[in-house]
Amino acid sequence: MNIGIIGLGLMGGSLGLALKKLSNKYNIIGFDHNPTHTNDAFRLNLVDRISTDFNEIKKSDIIILTIPVDAIISVSQNLLNIPKDCTVIDFGSSKEKISNGIPKKIRKNFVTAHPMTGTEKFGPSAAIEGLYTEKTMVICDIEKSADYQKGIALGLFKDIHAKIVFMDAKEHDRHAAFISHMPHAVAYALAQSVMKQEDPKSILALAGGGFKSMSRIAKSSPNMWEDIFRQNKENLLESIDAFNTEMLLCKKLLEEENWEELHQWMAEANKLHDIL
Amino acid sequence: MNIGIIGLGLMGGSLGLALKKLSNKYNIIGFDHNPTHTNDAFRLNLVDRISTDFNEIKKSDIIILTIPVDAIISVSQNLLNIPKDCTVIDFGSSKEKISNGIPKKIRKNFVTAHPMTGTEKFGPSAAIEGLYTEKTMVICDIEKSADYQKGIALGLFKDIHAKIVFMDAKEHDRHAAFISHMPHAVAYALAQSVMKQEDPKSILALAGGGFKSMSRIAKSSPNMWEDIFRQNKENLLESIDAFNTEMLLCKKLLEEENWEELHQWMAEANKLHDIL
Numbered sequence A, B: 001m002n003i004g005i006i007g008l009g010l011m012g013g014s015l016g017l018a019l020k021k022l023s024n025k026y027n028i029i030g031f032d033h034n035p036t037h038t039n040d041a042f043r044l045n046l047v048d049r050i051s052t053d054f055n056e057i058k059k060s061d062i063i064i065l066t067i068p069v070d071a072i073i074s075v076s077q078n079l080l081n082i083p084k085d086c087t088v089i090d091f092g093s094s095k096e097k098i099s100n101g102i103p104k105k106i107r108k109n110f111v112t113a114h115p116m117t118g119t120e121k122f123g124p125s126a127a128i129e130g131l132y133t134e135k136t137m138v139i140c141d142i143e144k145s146a147d148y149q150k151g152i153a154l155g156l157f158k159d160i161h162a163k164i165v166f167m168d169a170k171e172h173d174r175h176a177a178f179i180s181h182m183p184h185a186v187a188y189a190l191a192q193s194v195m196k197q198e199d200p201k202s203i204l205a206l207a208g209g210g211f212k213s214m215s216r217i218a219k220s221s222p223n224m225w226e227d228i229f230r231q232n233k234e235n236l237l238e239s240i241d242a243f244n245t246e247m248l249l250c251k252k253l254l255e256e257e258n259w260e261e262l263h264q265w266m267a268e269a270n271k272l273h274d275i276l
Helices: A010-020 A035-043 A069-079 A096-101 A104-109 A147-159 A169-195 A200-204 A209-219 A222-231 A233-255 A259-270 B010-020 B035-043 B069-079 B096-101 B104-109 B147-159 B169-195 B200-204 B209-219 B222-231 B233-255 B259-270
Strands: A002-006 A027-031 A062-065 A087-090 A110-115 A136-140 A163-167 B002-006 B027-031 B062-065 B087-090 B110-115 B136-140 B163-167
Touching (some): A010 A027, A027 A035, A069 A087, A069 A096, A069 A104, A069 A222, A087 A104, A096 A169, A096 A222, A104 A110, A110 A147, A136 A147, A163 A169, A169 A200, A169 A209, A169 A222, A169 B169, A169 B209, A169 B233, A169 B259, A209 B169, A209 B209, A209 B259, A222 A233, A222 B259, A233 A259, A233 B169, A233 B233, B002 B010, B010 B035, B010 B147, B027 B035, B062 B069, B069 B087, B069 B096, B087 B104, B087 B147, B096 B222, B104 B110, B110 B169, B136 B147, B136 B169, B169 B200, B169 B209, B169 B233, B222 B233, B233 B259
Parallel strands (some): A002 A027, A087 A110, B002 B062, B136 B163
Antiparallel strands (some): A110 A136
């Protein structure tokens, strides 16, 4: 099967690596508007070959869109004349605007998914083979995809050993705001709050594992996250409000020296790990 | 040399493990008010033997206080009659109240330090051998320690391969608020904000690496952190204000759909990693 991967960064590159492990089931063609990315992807052996011809990619059996979420919507406008048996899969981190933004004519061709995996790194050199192994793949609004495309996508996700969860795009976006998008805002804010101090270098000289793991995703690409924040603005604002409410409660308890309630607040937070 | 470790949790237990690696330089005696901890510490081979006699511990050449920060101050009141050549080292996470709270009579016996390492786990079973290896050990107000005690402490820290940084206790507490104490408040708030949603289990089913690494320290012990928050209240409040200001800026830019400035804000946060 020919598979065209549009976007050869962390997500697309890692998918190429994972699929190349399967002996010749897929013939992987890479496409990226950035020539450095295509060169790197080929050199790093993430794809079988590179194409610079978008029309050739359109003839693939499967097209993967591993590009920023706004680009997913705009590229979908250029796929209007794909054949009926072409399967398009996107990996966008916000889903409702994508699910509703794909042209009606080819909506059944699409399977819109969100792999709950990643790192703070980006570009082809960030690709890692096991990125999707045993990780959750959320498939949204599956009733809008044709059965044929659903089968192709599920087969591909099985091949990369992802764990499937089906979800309404609207519900996904609310959940993703809490579990991923708001935490990115928090990491950026944490980094900013330290960087704006008088002597950030002296402060950061003391950084241990806790700070490092909390600020890791503050390294994430603004290009990617600006689009996600835009597409999931309302849910993100709701989750930021929920988070800020907790920070203000913590501040209030500190100011009041209400140690008993502060202790209780921490103990309740501990319970997260009974679930997670 | 006899070394008495008071407090056999993650920090004390890991110190015991690291020192046991050095062939017989130290004879390690463990002490803990919790009998389950002493049993576990002995069974896990973290110490050479256990003592239940505080007076015996007081006769050690070196006494280590790896207990919550309030307990460090109260236990120091019971060490008034230690010999002149006894060295007491505490590993508290806040330092100014400890440095000023040790009885004057034995202040020269003390070396007050803060190892910038740890995990979210606690108790003797959390102990790991390499916890201090190549990690920063901040020594505060060293001019208040006698030269003899300074030499003993530096020798011990060299033995466990820690990297030494000297710092004023006041400066340490401000830095630690930003790098460690406020991030703990943020992690607790993040956990709380998700736990208070309608269906936290469905949300957490989607958690990827980013959320997991950001909420990890929300598992930390309320017993320990209540004390730290109390001792470093003023600096913690200042750092929480700095952080909340960034969260409110992020919210404002989102509400105004000021994508350009939001992008810039993220890009500036990225710069943290040029330093860290």
